[in-house]
Amino acid sequence: MSLTLQQASAILTAALAKSKEAGYAPMGIAVLDAAGHLKAFVSEDGASMFRFDIARGKAWGAVGMGVSSRVLGERAKGNPNFFVSLASASEGKFLPQTGAVLIKDADGTLLGAVGASGGTGDEDEAICIAGVEAAGLVVG
Known part of the structure; x- marks a missing residue:
C-alpha cells in the first residue's frame, strides 16, 4: 500500500486544525511518501x-x-559528525530536529512521514501526530 493524496490531505487538514485550536504560529506542513x-x-x-x-x-x-x-x-547529540555528514550528503535535505513523525498503516507498513515547522519542535510534532491519527493511520 502507498500513501494516497486523500490520506495526505486528511493529515494536513487535521494538523492545521490542531495548530489553530492550540493557537500556534503559522505553520508549514509537508507530507512525504515512503521514498x-x-x-x-x-x-x-x-x-x-x-x-x-x-x-x-x-x-x-x-x-x-x-x-x-x-x-x-x-541520536545527533551523541554523534554530531555523522549527522552533519548526513546533512551534507543529502544536499541539506536532512534535518534531525523534533517536528516530524513516520506514517504507517495498521499493519506497520511505512507509508511516509509528515513534518511541520512554525512552532517549537514539540508543537510541530504534536500537530503531525494529530494529523496522522485523524487520518486513521498510525504514528511511527
Whole structure:
C-alpha cells in the first residue's frame, strides 16, 4: 500500500486544525511518501519562507532513517559528525530536529512521514501526530 493524496490531505487538514485550536504560529506542513517524495504541502498565511524547507527536511530525515525526527535529534547529540555528514550528503535535505513523525498503516507498513515547522519542535510534532491519527493511520 502507498500513501494516497486523500490520506495526505486528511493529515494536513487535521494538523492545521490542531495548530489553530492550540493557537500556534503559522505553520508549514509537508507530507512525504515512503521514498521521500513530496506528496502534499501547505503553508499557512503568515508562515515564513523557511517553513517548507524545514518541514520537508524533518520529514525527509525521518522517512530516510525510519524513526521520528525527535529520535534523530537525540541520536545527533551523541554523534554530531555523522549527522552533519548526513546533512551534507543529502544536499541539506536532512534535518534531525523534533517536528516530524513516520506514517504507517495498521499493519506497520511505512507509508511516509509528515513534518511541520512554525512552532517549537514539540508543537510541530504534536500537530503531525494529530494529523496522522485523524487520518486513521498510525504514528511511527
